Structures are given as structure tokens and as C-alpha cells.
Amino acid sequence: MSSSLRSLLENPQLAQQLLSEAQTRGFVTAMAAAPYLINPSEWLAFLWGGEETSPFNSQEELEAYANAVVELWNESREALLNGSWQWPKECALEDREIVTPQTREFSEGLLQGWQLARDDWETIMPEDSENSALLGGVLLCFSLLYDPENAMDALSAEGADSLAQFEEIFASVPTMLCGLTIRAHELASDDDE
Template sequence: MSNSLSQFIIENGLEQNLLSAMQTEGFVTAMAAAPNLIDPSEWLAFMWGGEEESPFSTHEQLEAYANIIVNLWNEQRQALLSNAWTWPEECQLSDTEIVNEATREYCEGLLQGWTLARDDWETIMPEDSEDNALLGGVLLSISLMFDPESAFAAMEEQGAADLAQFEEIFNAMPVMLCGLTMRALQRAEDQ
């Protein structure tokens, strides 16, 4: 995770006003993976719940935060398109809870970001396309990491519960997310 993001949130006492650093990083990653570039000015307010008025006390504070977010977007976009994206260090599997809280928060942010870009995804990878299976696989994997207990219980009912499957999904996520991002860019350029 970007230390400057966590540090900024804490130093400015904004923990109650902004998404957590991990949720923010997940959200920004979803925006960086989106098939069409969406100007940060269109989604930055989602970081503070979509309220019209930002929680920042000065324009300089807002500008500093926006710069951190744009830099994070640039880093994530570059990593995704160069097949170098990995889970943030804080995101880990857990022996007791399947995944740790950081992973859940990151996936929550990813899912929130996906919903914002949903129309673009559905346009570029329509339901009847083979690319839609890749998109669906990535979204399912993110959802499993966000709520692994429910997924595990459902798998258990089917007699297919195995914690090793979560490890496989977690480990495959970088390849899947990078592949999806590169495929979406290719499709967008083809249109």
C-alpha cells in the first residue's frame, strides 16, 4: 500500500471521512483496469462517499489527496498493463479467516470500482462474448476473496469445500487481472 496514502489519511484525521487506504487502493485499481479511461474528477468523490462537499479543510489538502490518488492510478495502470500487478503486501491469506482484513477491504474497493465502470465492461465484453467469461471469472474471484466464508459455506454444501482453492484463486488473481486489463485495452483500441 502506498504509505503516503495511509499517512495522509491518518495525519489529517480523515479516517472517518474517507474509504480506508486498502479500500481506496482497490477502488483505484478497478479504475486503472477499466477498459475506458475515466477522468478521476468523475470518481474522486466516491472516496468520501459521493458527497458533494469534500471532507478536506483546505484546497491544498484536497489537491494533495488528489495527487496521491492520481499517482496511485498511474502506478496501478502501468503495473496492470505490463503484467506486473501483484496484491499489496498487506493482502494475505489467513489460516483462521481464509483471507485477512486487508484483502477483504481491497476486494471491497475493487468491487465498488467495478460497479462504477460496469457499463464500459458490459459494452466492451458483452454477455455473449468469450471475453465475458474472463470478466466473470475475475469478478467471481474478487467476490470470493471479499466474502470467503459465504463462498466456503456454499462450496461445503456442494461437497467441494477446500481451502486450497482459495489459495489458488488468490495466487492466480494477478495473472487474471492483468490479462483482463490488457484484453480490455485491446478491445477498446479495436473499436
């Protein structure tokens, strides 16, 4: 994430009105993974709650924010499509809370972004297709990481070593998310031809 975007997100006057850094990263990652490109003008306002009026004090501040978000989108899209995307360094597992707050917030942002692109995902990977299982697996991983307490209870009830399962889930997310994005891109490219 660029220092200009980070400083805008840390601005006390804006912090309560914008998604957190981790939520922003998650949301933008979801937009970057989407099978069809969605113009940032269609989703940028969701980063401040969907209000028509942005929380910025000036047009210049809004433009700096929008440019930094698009830059993050470009970086994320490239990393997803070349298979090099990794969790942001702040995202990790931890003993006490299972996941760091940043992991939970990233997952929340990604799931929010997925909702915006949901129709495209369901069109390109319909429910009865083999691709649907890949999409479902990725969404399940992020849902578990967003709500780890309930996930731990469910895994324990199934007799699984829940902490080991979480480690596997967390470790597999980059590969799964890259694979999903690449597959969606292939399917979307086939549709365009």
C-alpha cells in the same frame, strides 16, 4: 502507495470519512483496469462516499490527496498493462478468518470501483462473448474474497477442498486481473480505430 497518501488516510480527522487504505487501493485498481479511461474528477468523490463537499480542511490538502490518488492510479495502470501487478503486501490468506481484513477491504473497494465502470465493461465484453467469461471469473474471485465465509460454505457443499480452492483463487487473481485489463485495453484500442 505513497507515504503522503498513507498519512492522509491515517489522519484521525479524515479516517472515518475516507475509504480505508485497502479499499482505496482496490477502488483505484478498478479504475486503472477499466477499459476506457475515466477522468479522476468523475470518481474521486467516491473515495469519500460521493459527497459533493470533500472532507479536507484545505484546498492544498485536497490537491495533495488527489495527486497521490492519481499517482497510485498511474502505478496500478502501468503494472496491470505490463502484467506485473501483484496483491498489496498486506493482502493475504490467513487461517482464522480465511483472508486478512485488508484482502476483504481491497476486494470491496475493487467491486465498488467496478460498479462505476460497469457499463463500459458490459459494452466492451457483452454477456454472450468469450471475453465475458474472463470478466465474470475475475469478478467472481473478488466476490469470493470479499465474502469468504459464504464462499467456503458453498465450496464445501460442492465437495471441494475449500481452503485449497481459496489458495488457488488468491494466487490466480494477479494473472487474471492483468489479463483482463490487457484484453480490455486491446478491445478499447480496436474501438478507437
